[in-house]
Amino acid sequence: FSAAVVYAQELLPNRMGLASGLTLGFAFGAGGIGAGVTGVLIDVVGLEWGLATLSLLPLGAALACLPLKERRVPVLARG
Structure with a gap:
């Protein structure tokens, strides 16, 4: 995650908190959705x-x- 956060912060240096929050929020959200989709996929087509x-x-x-x-x-x- 850290490389993605640093890259996002470099793209938005004046909004580092926003960049960090969006990056981590998307990563954890996608992971949660991916776990559910993976379970359904394996149920349908099998583990292999x-x-x-x-x-x-x-x-x-x-x-x-x-x-x-x-x-x-x-x-x-700043100043």
């Missing part, structure tokens, strides 16, 4: 096929990260 299907998820995540670019937003001076 269900786990084989889940092994493809990292490939999808890697493809989704390809268009990400390093962007820097100037930090506003």
Whole structure:
């Protein structure tokens, strides 16, 4: 989680709390939904096929990260 939080904070340096909250909230929410979907998938297709299907998820995540670019937003001076 920490790499995703740091990346989000770099994208929104003036809203670090918002970036952290959204990143962690999405991660935990997606994990909860994913657990339920995984259970249904394994009930329908069986354990072997269900786990084989889940092994493809990292490939999808890697493809989704390809268009990400390093962007820097100037930090506003505080004072």
